[in-house]
Amino acid sequence: MDNQKLAQLIVENLGGENNISNLTNCITRLRIDLKSRSNVDLEALKQLEGILSVIDQGTIQIVLGPGKVTKVANEIHENTTISVDVEEEEDNSEFDMASDTKASYKAKQTSMFQQLFRHIGNIFVPIVPGLVASGLMLGIANLITNLANPDAGMLDPSVLETDWFMLLSAIGNLLFGSLGVFVGINTAREFGGTMVLGGIAGLLIYAPVLGDVGSLSLFGIDLNLSSGLGGLLGVIAAAYLFTQIEKFTRKRMADSLDLVFTPLITVMVGSLITIVIIQPLAGLLMDGITWFLVDIMLQTGGILGGYVLAATFLPLVTVGMHQGLIPVHLELINQYGSTTLLPILAMAGGGQVGAMIAIYIKAENKRLKNTVASVLPVGFLGIGEPLIYGVSLPLGRPFITACLGAGFGGAFLSLFSVGAITVGPSGVVLIPLIADNKYLLYIIGLLISYAGGFILTYLFGYKEEMVEKLYGKETEKAEKTKAPAQQEEIIISSPLSGELRPLNELSDEVFATESVGRGIAIFPSEGKLYAPADGKVTTVFPTGHAIGITMDNGMELLLHLGLDTVEIKDNVFEVNVTKGEEVKKGRLLCTFDMEAIAGKGFERISPIVITNSDDYTEIATVNHKQIEAGDKLFTVK
Structure with a gap:
């Protein structure tokens, strides 16, 4: 059964998408909160191909295993209206590396200038579809105009006087004629202000009355006014100013007077500062940018x-x-x-x-x-x-x-x-x-x-x-994947220091029944998780509570810190590696606050599981009660 069909059947057997109030995916399972149990068929779910286990503990847990759970969650998210907290998994998709690389570069955008450009992007990107549509309409109108030119002789020039042509041109120009309003609205939204006040800031910059007035006298200083001075950079600055004035005023305004006086003060004070300061400065800045790009780089260069x-x-x-x-x-x-x-x-x-x-x-x-x-x-x-x-x-x-x-x-x-x-x-x-x-x-x-x-x-x-x-080399990768069947034994070191306990003693049924693989549990005595072998980090759960490693020989290890710790939203886990990173045995992967885990009511006992354990004939755990990180934990044949 493919993942799309499985996702569809899961939703149907849970009573339909309208019966699901919340759905998140952990590293191995879906966690679902339901509105009603009347139309839920858990037995049918358990029989579906691809589902390892179904656990009913108030919240329904559907165990699918690492990797597959994210793909099924993605299918639910894409084909229903259910909001899913989805973790990205490595599935050899070309877009995995793209998203990881992009995220790493975006994460470096911390300087003042980079943050400024990010804000500008957030302001303009929502407008781009309208710009494209309007531009294409103007392009069509431009093409008709060229074809109707007497020199071209391809269309009757009278077509330019028809109502349909004038309507096409007018619609194409609509957005460009009111662009300042949209930029002002988006700026106010970006910085947490009232959008209509941001729109007024945009209207102010391009108000025809500024050109009609021409000049004003303020404290004996003559101010030259001009419609459009400062352009869209002026709109952004003015709308940002309006937002800051609004926030400052609202904090100090009585609740009963807020609706009337906060917007009034915002518009009056903001308009004055915009005309006196922002427009002239934004005009100079825009002229400077235009001069550099057009005059220097393109005309001179x-x-x-x-x-x-x-x-x-x-x-x-x-x-x-x-x-x-x-x-x-x-x-x-x-x-x-x-x-x-x-x-x-x-x-x-x-x-x-x-x-x-x-x-x-x-x-x-x-x-x-x-x-x-x-x-x-x-x-x-x-x-x-x-x-x-x-x-x-x-x-x-x-x-x-x-x-x-x-x-x-x-x-x-x-x-x-x-x-x-x-x-x-x-x-x-x-x-x-x-x-x-x-x-x-x-x-x-x-x-x-x-x-x-x-x-x-x-x-x-x-x-x-x-x-x-x-x-990696494809031939080498294929040979390494086959290697475990040919080797006498594989040694896996302990990623934690602490007390060893069998999985069947765990309160979590998924791990206790070895639904996601065979392994051992460790009650940690130190809040440090180390790499148990050389390999590649294939999964880092956003909370940091679980890390997956694929060894060079193809063995897949799941290191899960605590039980149900996916629900911890605080910074309890501090991960020191990223998805896709190559690690050596003994590398510190994560530090975690054991007392914080216990203080929040969660068990800190940690399952260490070989998720593809069916590929191996024998998995033997050392016969010790206590173990130190780096000591031999598994012998695998």
Whole structure:
């Protein structure tokens, strides 16, 4: 039975998705809270293929085993409305490495600037679908306009005066005409303010009345007013200011007066500061950014500037700072009618595509080739993260050659000033949004970036030794998997110091009945967990209470600290390793607070289990009552 069918039958036998109030998955089992027991068939659940055990202790526990439990939980999450707390497991999917690599890079975004760009991304990313839709509509209108040009002679010029054409253009311009409102609303939401007040901040920046007034006198100082001064960066700053004023005022305002006076003070004070301070400063900042990118990098720098911009864009992507360029693109569109920056930066994805093709041709590792084949199609569509985080960045050198190759496409586009009428997609999806009928030039630039990434990666960017560090040699892996059947015995050391107890004495039925594998339990005398053998960390549960290790010979070990400790949400466990990390015997994996576990009412006795124990003919535990970490624990044949 496949995992999707099993997930469906589990939900059905639990009375349907509306009967499930909570579902989480531990490292070996699903834990389910039900609203009613009337339509639940536990006996039918126990008979389902793939279910190791079903335990009813108020909360229903369905034991599926490591790895499988996460896949089944994912199927429930994707095919029902049930919210599932899902742990990621290693299943040889190409997206596992991508998500792990991406998470490690995102976790490093701790500097003030990186956090700022993350906030900007959170503000603009929800707007991007609207920008793409509006931009495509304007692109269609632009194409009709070009075809209706008398020189083209392909459409009757009167089509431009029809109601349908004017309606198409008007709808395409709707979002761009009110973009400041949406940015202000999203900024207020991002920083915890009232969204409508953020929208007012956005309206203020682009208010036509500012241009009509022209200037104001404040304390003898003449202020020049201008609608749109500061652009979308000004909107973000103003909406942030409104949020801070609102929070400050609300803390000091009586509850009975809050509804009336807090928003009034926010808008009045915020508007004054915005007009006097924020708009002029944001205007200077935006002018400076535009000057550097357009005047210096593109006009003065020419093809060299285009090369540098395209070649250095992907490092910004890896740390999330690329989202900070969205308001710059939109300001360029506002000033010049298009952004020449976006097509140049889009070449970075083209370099990645070329690099993937080179890797696919040269690679001998089947797993890597399958990964590349899976992520390459979305790369052509301008979605580069699976390529970056799944292949080129973990390998290292292909990431560099892809960036360098992309620069050639950027240099070509800068030579012809190819622009885009909106932001959003890249790759081939950007073609309809290219301004001034320069579609062919953009396509040529894209092909150049493909070729650049391919040639540099094929010649300099890939060696099979890189793959072996990630996946290991396939022939060696196959031999190691067979090794346990040929070896006399395998020695497993104890990961803990403490008192040995048989599994059948445990209060947890799953471990006591050896549903997830044979092993031993240790009542720890020290809060330190060590690696019992050389291997790879294949599972680290988010709480830190359970770690899985696959030894070099294929044996799978589950180290579970305490019983039911998945429910502990405090920082009781401090894990020192990450999923996918290679460890040596004796490596400190985790430290834990034994007293805190007991103080919260949980048992600290810890099962040590060989989850694929059916692959071995004999598992013998040492005949001791006490054991020290590092001493021999199992002899396996």
